[in-house]
Amino acid sequence: MAPPPAPQTMKERILETADKLFYLQGIRAVGVDTIAAEVGISKRTLYNHFPSKDALIAAYLQGRFVQPRPSDKPPAEQILATFDSLERRFAAKDFRGCPFVNAVAELGAEDRAVKKIAVAFKESRRVWFRERLNELAVADAEALATQLVLLVDGSIAQDLVRDDPAMARAAKDAAKVLLRNAGVDVAEDAGKPAKGRRPEPR
DSSP: OOOOOOOOOHHHHHHHHHHHHHHHHOTTTOOHHHHHHHHTOOHHHHHHHSSSHHHHHHHHHHHTOOOOOOOOSOHHHHHHHHHHHHHHHHHSTTOOSOHHHHHHHHHOTTOHHHHHHHHHHHHHHHHHHHHHHHHTTOTTHHHHHHHHHHHHHHHHHHHHHHOOTHHHHHHHHHHHHHHHHTTOOOOTTTTOOOTTOOOOOO
16 A cells, blocks of 8 residues: 655645645736635745745746656657647646747746746757657658747647637647658557557546
């Protein structure tokens, strides 16, 4: 029997609460007073763990900086599964877009700390695509990786405007075209989950 999970530390509780409120309500809209009240602590206690709201914002974004899980699936299937994951995320009631884009949009590009984290996240996703494309021996993996990232970000923007998870499927279809044009053998049902089974989350 697995041991029970360790209880959350106060810092983890603060960060979990900040994550929820920042993402759902907006970074500017939520003050440290609101976060402290939600956790049930004083503002002084919050500042003992995070010396400023900027530090809390940075920790929130770093916590969202999650790398894709390792996979032994074929590279093309991994690439296309990205869009299946997006479609599931779009269908969730709490989906509010990309937290990194949201943060830059709210705080402005002049907030260098936030922009640095956002750029690092976006670049990590582009590099992940590039690595999968290199495994497929694609000639210009650099350019195609950028195009795939644009499909991801474009589908997120379209879903936010239209509230339509099918935007992820449209992006996936476009990704198939790009892969085929790059010489990748993509079956018509590539990246499609087995019947009755949802694709693994990424």
